[in-house]
Amino acid sequence: MGTDSRAAGLLLRRASTLHLQTGNLLNWGRLRKKCPSSHGEELRDCIQKTLNEWSSQISPDLIRSNSSSMRSAVEMACSALGIAQLDSVIIASPPVEDGVNLALEHLQPYWEELENLVQNKKVVAIGTSDLDKAQLEQLYQWAQVKPNSNQVNLASCCVMPPDLTAFAKEFDIQLLTHNDPKELLSESSFQEALQESLPDIRANEWVPLWVLRYSVIVKSRGIIKSKGYIIQAKRRDS
Incomplete structure (x- = not known):
């Protein structure tokens, strides 16, 4: 050495x-x-x-x-x-314990930090990753700064879920795809x-x-x- x-x-x-x-x-x-x-x-x-x-x-x-x-x-x-x-920041869902479903309370502290960054003009738009329709809806209804995008893992679905697609279209949320592993x-x-x-x-x-x-x-x-x-x-x- x-x-x-x-x-x-x-x-x-x-x-x-x-x-x-x-x-x-x-x-x-x-x-x-x-x-x-x-x-x-x-x-x-x-x-x-x-x-x-x-x-x-x-x-x-x-x-x-x-x-x-x-x-x-x-x-x-x-x-x-x-x-x-930064034009856009997308947050990957924080890790949760095995057998525990990702809930709004897991996302809230991270999203509040992102909202502060938007309000301080450090970030223009913020988005999420791997949220299903129910999770994305809960976040959207609670958040002050709404998510403008949601990434969907190609490994989990070959076709976008219809309920997620409909919700995203109604509230002008861009659906993106990615192929990252669950743990990068x-x-x-x-x-x-x-x-x-x-x-x-x-x-x-x-x-x-x-x-x-x-x-x-x-x-x-x-x-x-x-x-x-x-x-x-x-x-x-x-």
């Missing part, structure tokens, strides 16, 4: 929070695999490459923030892209990527808190100009 890797491990042992930004993936050329088979595989490759680049340069400047995770994610994305406002970045996958990049650290002490994936699309042309990930991780019990 080289000196840079040991120094990086030393910095992380002293830290309690890790913010990882990949930058524009379109400028990277090829990742470790020529064509990642999924977003999850692409994300793990990005974590390893970003950590390797960081450890070779050893920059101890870690962003510290006491604000909400949602605000932190949005502010980091704006900073990375050099902009003041597992704790074990993050720790494996961390350990492989920085063998001198105790990777099992670190857990990912949130992942933000962003993309910049050329208006009216549908061409992706930039895309990347931002991850926040935290040391256990810190």
